[in-house]
Amino acid sequence: MNPNRRFKDEIYDQFSRIGKAVSSPKRLELLDILCQGERTVENLARETSLTVANTSQHLQVLKNSRLVEQEKKGLYVVYRPAPMVCEFFFSMRKIAENRIAEIEQIKNRFLEGKKGMEPVDRDALIKRIQKEEVTILDVRPPEEFRAGHISGAVSVPLQELELMLAKLPKTREIVAYCRGPYCVLSVQAVELLNKKGYHAVRLEEGVQDWRAMGLPVASGE
Amino acid sequence: MNPNRRFKDEIYDQFSRIGKAVSSPKRLELLDILCQGERTVENLARETSLTVANTSQHLQVLKNSRLVEQEKKGLYVVYRPAPMVCEFFFSMRKIAENRIAEIEQIKNRFLEGKKGMEPVDRDALIKRIQKEEVTILDVRPPEEFRAGHISGAVSVPLQELELMLAKLPKTREIVAYCRGPYCVLSVQAVELLNKKGYHAVRLEEGVQDWRAMGLPVASGE
DNA sequence: CTATTATTCAAGCAATTAATTGAATAGTAT
DNA sequence: ATACTATTCAATTAATTGCTTGAATAATAG
Known part of the structure; x- marks a missing residue:
């Protein structure tokens, strides 16, 4: 294949790792919670109504796209958002709120x-x-x-x-x-x-x- | 299901529409080009080495997540990024460049x-x-x-x-x-x-x- | 050492997605 | 009208993803 084309494909493929990480509702919920402060896997699982194994898998995905960092603290593994990630998450949230009318509707219906x-x-x-x-x-x-x-x-x-x-x-x-x-x-x-x-x-x-x-x-x- | 859980699921599901839109390398390339100025489908297809039908499909996805807008101009359909989308794209690019080491490597290898x-x-x-x-x-x-x-x-x-x-x-x-x-x-x-x-x-x-x-x-x- | 707890790994199934192909639609020019 | 062009639609296939389950690993306490 044309090397220019290959270069572009490789580059956008890397960019899409970030996109893939934030393409799952559950991962977004995890990020949202993590932006309030670091958490253990179990804690995140409880908050998101996911199984622990499933939560751990989602966190691996986030880690592989470098959006979260982990640190082992004794028996627990503590996750926290990587630098700039919360700002990015907020800009995504803002664009969603501004452009997707359904969000306002869901909010109104709930309240x-x-x-x-x-x-x-x-x-x-x-x-x-x-x-x-x-x-x-x-x-x-x-x-x-x-x-x-x-x-x-x-x-x-x-x-x-x-x-x-x-x-x-x-x-x-x-x-x-x-x-x-x-x-x-x-x-x-x-x-x-x-x-x-x-x-x-x-x-x-x-x-x-x-x-x-x-x-x-x-x-x- | 618990109405609180339902509310959250619905909200994050809406947020993820933005994430899904930017989870495909080709759609990111399309957005990048559109941030340089509006384009026709054919033009975008040529730039991205996609078939026209495939390009059109990707553009529909971007439109459904409200990241691009379209306007029919005679025989052509012109696409352009929605407000705030380019800023969002740039913040995503920036986070990718800062956190994903492979990007620098790919660039160096290419140059x-x-x-x-x-x-x-x-x-x-x-x-x-x-x-x-x-x-x-x-x-x-x-x-x-x-x-x-x-x-x-x-x-x-x-x-x-x-x-x-x-x-x-x-x-x-x-x-x-x-x-x-x-x-x-x-x-x-x-x-x-x-x-x-x-x-x-x-x-x-x-x-x-x-x-x-x-x-x-x-x-x- | 053994038991306990938190987390991760591995395999399998169902659902979703990207790309391809060929046909359909909608404007424009003759 | 007819021919032509740009775009979209619809159906198919292969690949990917999310979730579940049960087992494996790692740190700690007794």
Whole structure:
């Protein structure tokens, strides 16, 4: 074959390794989770409703296309996204949200009929958060809160929310957030809170979006 | 199934439409070419060494994932990238170049033994270009030159290079460029020029990269 | 050493995809 | 109308991929 043609075929073949890695919905979900912080295989399997073997296979694919890195820590293998990968994932997500109308529809259908999920005036909400006029709940697992959270937020993992209810103010408005627009933890939190008589709304943005907007993020504690 | 799980599956399934679109080497090549300017199916088929039917099918896939748009112009159908798609493609290319070592190897193997292709001091070359100490040749097809080219460059499509040789200065250094690092037009141009006794080198960057570096780009003429 | 746990490997099946071929459609020119 | 050209459609084949299952490996604890 023509060497020029061969060169191009070889080059685009290499590029397509990245594309193949992100052509599977489950691998995208894995990447999304990994962008919140490193995880073990088992943890990822639980989050994605995959078998452990299947999760491991998907992670091998991601590793072979250099999108994730792994590190053995004792009995566990911890995976984390490679540099630049999260930015790439977000640009892909953004293009999907902007150009694929079905995504908005799926979101609306899912949130339909749920209280506190109506699209709020985002900028107004963010202003109130900044002025500390509301209580902000980070309902993700505690490791994720530690890895980075919205400044001023309180860590109340969804699982513990019911037990912690007593400590929350009934009069003050509550804003719950989790990993971003496709994470349902905050949806469940807001549902529960409203059922119990609190005034709660959901913030769609996750920590990444928050940071990307230039707003303050804290970590640790 | 659990409605939360269903929601996630549906969402990531939509995201994966973008990934599936860019998981094929040929579709990536098509996108790369389209980012240089709109094209007809036939033209794309010729550039990619695909059959017309096959090209059309790939373009349908890209259209269904909303990465390209089409417009019927008389007998022809003209395709062009959708908004944000080229930025996305470039970020994908960048991640591939940075993380997949094979790409550099393939490039080196291809350029090995060719004169004028040795990696030059890029910044020094760009300075000389800006100071107009060298002649810059844009060896892409004329439509692409018209759609946008490096300021000060002269359009000499590769096909016409041999005929235009007489008009080129033998003493002054010549810099040839085309679509970017994976376009071989400039490689062929530099090879020909050096064989004929000119002093020619290749600029790896394409117009997009040039613009991205904040350097002046012109169009028309 | 043995048992336990986390992860990976290997084989097999069902579903999806890329490329090929030949036919169909839609504009244009005569 | 008829001929011609660019593009798309439809059917087929070969190759690839995702998931499941059960076994293998590796680190740790008793």
